[in-house]
Amino acid sequence: MTMNTQMQWGVRTVAVATVAIGVLLTGCGKKDEAGGTAPAGKKTNVANIGSDTMVNLAAAWAEAYGAVDKTVVIEVNGGGSGVGIKGLLNGTAELANSSRHIEDKEKAELKEKRQLDAKEYVVGFDALSIYVHKDNPMNEITMEQLRDIYGATGTTTKWSELGITAIPGAKGDEIIRVSRQNNSGTYEYFKEAVVGKKNEFKLGSLDMNGSKDVVELVGKTPNAIGYSGMGYANPSVKMLKVAKKKGDPYIAPSIAATHDKSYPIARPMFFYTAGEPAPHLKKYIDWTMSDDGQKYVESTGYVPLPKK
Amino acid sequence: MSKEPTEVLSPALAVPIARRGQAAVLGERVIEGLVYLCGISAIVFVFGIFFFVFKEGAPFLAKLDFKEFFFSKEWIPTSSVQPKYGIGALIVGTLSVTTLAMVIAVPFGLGAAIFVSEFCTGKTKETLKIVIELLAAIPSVVWGFIGLSVMSPVIIAVFHVPVGVNLFNAAMLLALMSVPIMVSMGEDALKAVPDSYREAGIALGATRWQLVYRVLLPAAKNGLLAAVLLGVGRAIGETMAVLMATGHAVNIPDSIFDPVRTLTATIAAELGETSHGSPHYQVLFLIGVVLFSITFVVNLAADFIVKGIKRK
Numbered sequence: 001m002t003m004n005t006q007m008q009w010g011v012r013t014v015a016v017a018t019v020a021i022g023v024l025l026t027g028c029g030k031k032d033e034a035g036g037t038a039p040a041g042k043k044t045n046v047a048n049i050g051s052d053t054m055v056n057l058a059a060a061w062a063e064a065y066g067a068v069d070k071t072v073v074i075e076v077n078g079g080g081s082g083v084g085i086k087g088l089l090n091g092t093a094e095l096a097n098s099s100r101h102i103e104d105k106e107k108a109e110l111k112e113k114r115q116l117d118a119k120e121y122v123v124g125f126d127a128l129s130i131y132v133h134k135d136n137p138m139n140e141i142t143m144e145q146l147r148d149i150y151g152a153t154g155t156t157t158k159w160s161e162l163g164i165t166a167i168p169g170a171k172g173d174e175i176i177r178v179s180r181q182n183n184s185g186t187y188e189y190f191k192e193a194v195v196g197k198k199n200e201f202k203l204g205s206l207d208m209n210g211s212k213d214v215v216e217l218v219g220k221t222p223n224a225i226g227y228s229g230m231g232y233a234n235p236s237v238k239m240l241k242v243a244k245k246k247g248d249p250y251i252a253p254s255i256a257a258t259h260d261k262s263y264p265i266a267r268p269m270f271f272y273t274a275g276e277p278a279p280h281l282k283k284y285i286d287w288t289m290s291d292d293g294q295k296y297v298e299s300t301g302y303v304p305l306p307k308k
Numbered sequence: 309m310s311k312e313p314t315e316v317l318s319p320a321l322a323v324p325i326a327r328r329g330q331a332a333v334l335g336e337r338v339i340e341g342l343v344y345l346c347g348i349s350a351i352v353f354v355f356g357i358f359f360f361v362f363k364e365g366a367p368f369l370a371k372l373d374f375k376e377f378f379f380s381k382e383w384i385p386t387s388s389v390q391p392k393y394g395i396g397a398l399i400v401g402t403l404s405v406t407t408l409a410m411v412i413a414v415p416f417g418l419g420a421a422i423f424v425s426e427f428c429t430g431k432t433k434e435t436l437k438i439v440i441e442l443l444a445a446i447p448s449v450v451w452g453f454i455g456l457s458v459m460s461p462v463i464i465a466v467f468h469v470p471v472g473v474n475l476f477n478a479a480m481l482l483a484l485m486s487v488p489i490m491v492s493m494g495e496d497a498l499k500a501v502p503d504s505y506r507e508a509g510i511a512l513g514a515t516r517w518q519l520v521y522r523v524l525l526p527a528a529k530n531g532l533l534a535a536v537l538l539g540v541g542r543a544i545g546e547t548m549a550v551l552m553a554t555g556h557a558v559n560i561p562d563s564i565f566d567p568v569r570t571l572t573a574t575i576a577a578e579l580g581e582t583s584h585g586s587p588h589y590q591v592l593f594l595i596g597v598v599l600f601s602i603t604f605v606v607n608l609a610a611d612f613i614v615k616g617i618k619r620k
Binding site: 078079169170171172174176181182183187188197198200201203204205206207208209213216217220221222223224 | 381382383384385386387388389397456457460461464465468469470471472473551552555556557558559567569576577578582583588
């Protein structure tokens with residue numbers, strides 16, 4: 001009898017506790033969705049929304065800026081370049097991150113809705129190198145060849161199809177494609193620039209979880225090819241020169257070639273504001289473009305602005 | 309359970325009964341309650357976690373094509389044209405890595421357990437046990453790094469295959485990671501066999517090997533099975549090492565030297581940067597539910613096997 005009631009009590013406690021924990025966890029989930037709440041006090045918040053490619057860089061800047069100016073809190077959110085610019089249009093963002101130029105249509109809409117001109121700042125560059133093993137005799141590649149290797153519509157799967165027949169240390173002829181996990185900005189940009197926006201990656205690539213891992217793996221695998229930020233090169237890999245199409249000059253990836261726009265897999269990264277930025281925001285933008293701010297461009301794997 | 313001390317019936321035999329103070333009784337109750345809570349907390353947490361994981365993934369169930377989900381090998385969740393959520397290749401990846409890891413680990417693990425428990429004494433035994441426990445203390449990121457940068461070139465050179473991060477590489481790492489668990493659990497199981505069994509065996513003229521094979525293994529089989537299953541659990545759930553060493557490629561392997569991708573590694577690699585509540589996010593939680601179910605089935609099967617053995 002006593003045993004029985006205790007059992008019942010037990011079952012009920014389990015049920016209640018389960019529900020309680022469930023509710024707790026749900027509660028946590030909801031809070032995340034709404035975004036962190038702004039700290040109280042005299043702090044000025046800046047809504048900084050936009051490009052997913054730039055979100056890591058923007059977050060690194062925002063964090064470091066906390067030590068530079070304690071009265072300003074930069075709230076970084078991703079969503080895509082379009083989301084950021086849309087934020088400027090309807091006033092939910094004060095600073096938009098964009099990895100593409102603002103469109104004329106968007107400029108006109110901003111003028112019409114808020115009577116403001118979009119102001120553009122180039123804050124850094126995103127450039128990807130194509131890496132192969134150091135013993136691979138290949139030195140150059142075209143964008144078309146890359147598309148055929150990586151894209152779902154491409155048919156290139158063997159090195160011999162690219163005219164490479166003897167890679168020292170390589171076993172077999174297969175091209176081992178090294179790529180990134182599907183939600184990284186690098187993956188997105190490579191897809192956009194090389195594979196094609198309407199195309200998909202060929203499945204079966206080795207999707208590494210970091211820029212450094214890609215280069216590390218290519219360095220250990222004679223049959224491999226991979227893409228990653230320019231700053232990750234090491235002695236066991238080689239960066240290929242890239243041409244836009246067959247017949248065009250092959251350009252070696254470098255900071256200079258990124259700045260003069262001759263290297264094909266590179267793009268500038270922008271900040272946009274609606275009209276002249278407020279003084280505290282102007283101060284932030286100037287800081288990101290200063291030598292101090294540009295340090296973070298390099299440390300997050302992008303190409304900094306030309307030195308003044 | 310706790311009855312009040314019964315009143316003494318006959319006054320003639322009256323002996324003063326020591327009664328506990330209110331505080332002591334209350335204290336007893338509180339401690340009892342706390343211990344009880346500790347006991348059931350595991351159940352509460354398991355259900356709570358399952359509830360949470362399921363809740364996050366559930367909104368996608370309505371839109372989910374189950375046939376595609378389980379059997380398609382096309383995992384393209386971030387496509388801007390037509391996202392595809394097929395986890396067939398990932399399930400095959402998880403199962404193949406785990407199976408191969410167990411094929412390598414079970415003979416080594418149980419062999420080592422038998423050696424440590426039955427054939428080895430004194431200093432050797434102590435040293436071996438300490439070293440094996442040390443093996444268990446290596447973090448999985450370190451294992452992954454070893455797979456990526458040490459084993460991968462070796463595999464290319466030794467087996468003449470084009471890529472070194474693959475099913476075999478990850479299975480080797482998982483085997484090395486689950487062996488220590490199997491050894492310590494297996495050794496405990498063998499130690500629990502009463503010495504009288506050993507003495508009886510020797511008295512009947514059995515050799516050492518006959519003793520192990522005919523007496524100890526059958527006597528300790530429940531414990532040994534539990535040791536193996538703990539190893540399986542370790543292998544299925546492992547994330548970081550397999551993320552780095554499998555090659556993380558959406559691919560159904562033709563040979564043990566093909567790169568694969570596991571369910572756990574997919575969640576680890578993709579969940580961090582997925583926006584909250586998006587279909588991709590929800591599908592990743594559904595993968596969590598699938599993993600949960602696989603582990604549940606493994607444990608349940610183990611339970612039935614153990615019960616079956618007991619009945620015999």
